[in-house]
Amino acid sequence: MAVHTYNVAMTCGGCSGAVTRILTKQLGEGEKFDVNLEAKTVKVQTARSADEMKDIIAKCGKATTFVSTDESASL
Template sequence: MATQKHVFTVEMTCEGCSGAVTRVLNKQKDKVSKFDVDLAQQRVVVESTLSSDELLEILKKTGKATTYVGLEN
């Protein structure tokens, strides 16, 4: 399956929150090729071969409110 850029909003209020997102995504190194955590915009862009649903479940492990926005071109 091709790598796609998925965009999520994640409720992050501090560095600890963005750190939690970074930690759960780093555990998926074999399936996630790249990601960008934007604390100010409360936005996470993930390049991965995983589906949006799979990534959503991974991000929800942080305990933060997470919403799938869509694909980024």
Template structure:
């Protein structure tokens, strides 16, 4: 059973959201994700832990916080 996590990510442009999409696309175990640039939110459906996903998104260098399950 997969979880749906919500993260706040400091994204200011399409390049920022593109970087988030690239790291999430590369990570094994992520079923699907949605990036909302306007609201600076990222929703991820995965069997991974929220900590694992948080570390992946942080690789972009963007300030990222875990909000909770969505």
């Protein structure tokens, strides 16, 4: 599984909470994520495509920008 990194326009705990709720509902067994409000980043370890994950994260209503994919990283 790869780790996809995104910049998400999160400004408060409510924003990061919304991202966390969406990812908790959408991700399956073996998939992991890390939401960092201070850095305004979200990392997702998944076999799904970067575009699919961007669409899922964007459901929180915040601007979401794909940054990178690391095929050898893990969370």
